[in-house]
Amino acid sequence: MSIPFPANETLRLCALRETGLLYTPRLRAFDEIACLAAEVCAMPIAMVSLMDAESGFVKASVGLEADAMERGSAFCAFTILRDEPFVVNDAAADPRFAHTPLETPRGRVRFYAGAPLLTAEGYALGALAVMDTKPGALTDAARAGLVSLARVCAELMDMHRRLRQVERSYRASLNELNVAPAPAAVRPALRAA
Amino acid sequence: MIKPPIPDNEHERLAALRDTGLLYTPPQEVFDSVVRVAAAMFDMPMATLSLIDTETQFFKARVGVSAMTTTRDCAFCAYTILGSEPFVVPDACADERFVGNPQVTDAPNIRFYAGAPLLTPEGYALGALTVMDTREREFSADDAQRLRDLARQPAEIMELHRRLRHLERAYGAALREIDGLNQQLAESIAPATRSCVAA
Numbered sequence: 367m368s369i370p371f372p373a374n375e376t377l378r379l380c381a382l383r384e385t386g387l388l389y390t391p392r393l394r395a396f397d398e399i400a401c402l403a404a405e406v407c408a409m410p411i412a413m414v415s416l417m418d419a420e421s422g423f424v425k426a427s428v429g430l431e432a433d434a435m436e437r438g439s440a441f442c443a444f445t446i447l448r449d450e451p452f453v454v455n456d457a458a459a460d461p462r463f464a465h466t467p468l469e470t471p472r473g474r475v476r477f478y479a480g481a482p483l484l485t486a487e488g489y490a491l492g493a494l495a496v497m498d499t500k501p502g503a504l505t506d507a508a509r510a511g512l513v514s515l516a517r518v519c520a521e522l523m524d525m526h527r528r529l530r531q532v533e534r535s536y537r538a539s540l541n542e543l544n545v546a547p548a549p550a551a552v553r554p555a556l557r558a559a
Numbered sequence: 560m561i562k563p564p565i566p567d568n569e570h571e572r573l574a575a576l577r578d579t580g581l582l583y584t585p586p587q588e589v590f591d592s593v594v595r596v597a598a599a600m601f602d603m604p605m606a607t608l609s610l611i612d613t614e615t616q617f618f619k620a621r622v623g624v625s626a627m628t629t630t631r632d633c634a635f636c637a638y639t640i641l642g643s644e645p646f647v648v649p650d651a652c653a654d655e656r657f658v659g660n661p662q663v664t665d666a667p668n669i670r671f672y673a674g675a676p677l678l679t680p681e682g683y684a685l686g687a688l689t690v691m692d693t694r695e696r697e698f699s700a701d702d703a704q705r706l707r708d709l710a711r712q713p714a715e716i717m718e719l720h721r722r723l724r725h726l727e728r729a730y731g732a733a734l735r736e737i738d739g740l741n742q743q744l745a746e747s748i749a750p751a752t753r754s755c756v757a758a
Contacts, residue, residue, distance in 0.1 A: 395715045398708055405705070406600060511599055514592035518712050521589035525719035532726045539733040543740070 369443045378446075378489040379419060385491065385527045388416055388423055396426035399494065399519045404428050406511035407479070407504070409496035411470055414483075414519060415442040416492035425492070430470050439466035441497075445480035446490035451509055454478040456501035470499065477502035479509070481516035485524050494519050560659040563637035572640070572683040573613060578721045579685065582610055582617055590620035593688065593713045598622050600709065601702065603690040605667060608677075608713055609636040610686035619686075624667050633660050635691075639674035640684035645703040648672040650695035671696035673703065675710035679718055688713060 372378055382388060396414045404412035411429035415422045422440040424433045437443045441463065445452040457463040457476050467474040480495035494516040496508075504512070566572055576582060590608050598606035605623035609616050616634035618627055631637050638656065639646040651657040651670050662669050671694065674687035688710040 395712065398711060402596070402709060402712075406596060507599060511596055514596045517592045518589055518596075518716070521716055522712075522719070525716060525723065529719060529723055529726065532723060532730055536726055536730040536733060539730060539737060542737055543733060 369438060369440075370447060372447055372490060374489060377487075378491070381485050381487070381489040381527065382416060382418065382491045384530060385416075385523045386530050387425060387523060387526060388418055390425075392426060395522055396519065397428075399515055399522075400426040400428050403494055403496050403512060403515050406515065407496040407508040409477075409479075409498050409502075409508075410472060411475065411497040411499075413495050413497075414492065415440070415480075415495065416483075417442055417446050417490070422492070429472060430497075432468070432470075435468065436466075439463070439468075441468070441475075441478040442480055442493040442495060445482050445493040445495065449482060449484060449488065449490070451479055451481045451504065451512060452493075453480075453504050455503055458501075468497070470497070473499040476500050479504040479512060481512045483516055483520040483523060485520060485527070491520065491523055560633070561656045562632050563634070563656075564641060566641055566684065568683060571681070572685070575679050575681070575683045575721065576610060576612065576685045578724060579717045580720060580724050581619055581717060582612055584619070586620060589716060590713055591622075593709065594620040594622050597688060597690050597706070597709055600705065601673075601690045601698075603671075603692050605669075605689075605691040605693075607636075607689045607691075608686065609634065609674075609689060610677075611636055611640050611684075616686075623691075626667075629662060633662050635662070635669065635672045636674050636687040636689060639676050639687040639689070643676060643678060643682065643684070645673060645675040645707050646687075647674075647698045647703060649697060652695075667691070668693045670694050671698075673698045673706055675703070675707045677710055677714040677717060679714070679721070685714070685717060 400412040400414050413427035413430055414425045416425050421437050422435045422442050441454060454460050455477060475497045477498040478495060480493035482490035483492045483494060484490055594606040594608055607618045607624055608620040610619055611631060614631050616629045616631055616636055648654050649671060651663045657663050669691050671692040674689040676684035677686045678684055
């Protein structure tokens with residue numbers, strides 16, 4: 367099954383790489399967001415996923431053992447297409463997911479609700495999702511909580527990205543300090559002459 | 560009402576707070592989200608993200624509270640920042656520290672208060688994530704734990720703001736140094752280039 371890509375896929379992937387969070391060990395802050403999402407939505411399973419070109423990387427989770435999944439069978443690949451939560455009430459009855467079940471220690475995922483992790487520019491880096499092994503529905507309160515926590519999670523990722531950007535610029539400047547700054551200086555002097 | 564004591568690490572704590580660059584800044588969606596989650600999680604009419612400055616309590620985010628600041632003397636959070644664990648006042652009217660406190664006798668009429676300190680990695684409490692009610696309430700040890708867990712999120716974001724500002728300052732200094740060196744170099748070779756062009 368082919369999943370549509372977001373219109374801004376290339377820039378989205380750039381932003382995702384810039385966070386430096388892909389395929390990295392667990393970070394407590396994201397684990398806690400997954401726990402909070404499970405609690406706020408009263409669901410046994412939750413995850414923070416980052417959607418790379420070919421696969422979804424699970425940055426944090428509760429009630430889930432997988433640490434990556436194929437993009438082609440990932441619920442979150444649909445979540446990143448829109449800027450509001452994506453809900454699958456019963457995956458077994460949904461032709462998009464019926465044949466590629468997501469397994470958890472509690473059994474197959476039937477219910478899924480994910481909110482996109484949006485950067486300030488609107489790139490959906492991945493999703494904050496809650497799941498259950500039985501069909502379900504997302505209450506208004508759970509939806510509001512999920513969206514709020516997704517915003518906190520996305521802000522954390524965006525801060526990581528900004529930190530890395532400034533770090534890179536800073537290192538580049540230090541390098542420039544260490545090597546001769548002559549070429550840049552000669553040009554204005556020549557223009558002045 | 561008893562004036563809240565000052566923490567032992569007040570000087571360093573205030574420096575860390577200033578470093579975040581978040582004092583007296585407009586609301587930000589991410590912090591608004593945190594207080595909304597806190598209010599919903601504990602079913603409370605009020606929740607705030609408070610930063611405790613020298614003499615003022617500033618609400619970086621708030622629901623159910625209209626003021627943007629209060630004096631530090633009447634801030635419940637001024638007590639919360641004295642420790643690293645959640646601070647709970649089940650009934651402010653029965654607590655001598657808060658009897659007669661204008662926050663209790665007047666709007667927002669706080670009766671119940673629970674606050675978890677916003678801790679930096681060094682252990683400085685910049686402020687608190689709070690939930691409050693106009694009636695007395697109970698707050699279990701489990702509730703306190705959940706509030707503390709939630710408070711780690713805004714604390715982490717504030718810490719990242721602080722690191723970002725540190726880096727930006729260092730970066731700015733490096734850029735100025737480069738500019739200075741370029742300028743010196745340009746001045747030192749200008750006579751040579753002028754004579755070179757003239758020839």
